[in-house]
Amino acid sequence: MNPVRSLARAKGASPEDLGGATSYGMNKIIDFLKDVRIELSKVNWPTRNQTVQYTFVVIGLSLALAVFLGGLDFVFQLGLNRFLIK
Numbered sequence: 001m002n003p004v005r006s007l008a009r010a011k012g013a014s015p016e017d018l019g020g021a022t023s024y025g026m027n028k029i030i031d032f033l034k035d036v037r038i039e040l041s042k043v044n045w046p047t048r049n050q051t052v053q054y055t056f057v058v059i060g061l062s063l064a065l066a067v068f069l070g071g072l073d074f075v076f077q078l079g080l081n082r083f084l085i086k
Contacts, residue, residue, distance in 0.1 A: 046054065
């Protein structure tokens with residue numbers, strides 16, 4: 001960010017004091033996008049193979065959980081039908 005603008009904002013300057021509301025707002029957006037680009041360049045992105053592996057892990061765990069919960073539902077349904085509902 002622009003150190004002069006940061007200092008002016010810290011001292012309570014209004015956007016009009018810094019060259020108008022429009023340019024102030026645009027500069028703020030541009031500074032934000034530059035910072036985002038810098039931060040995204042620091043990210044350690046997974047490789048394509050890692051992404052595929054993680055996707056299969058998520059799908060597998062989701063299916064396992066669905067089967068487990070379906071089994072519990074079936075067991076509870078049998079118990080209710082046998083003992084409570086006659």
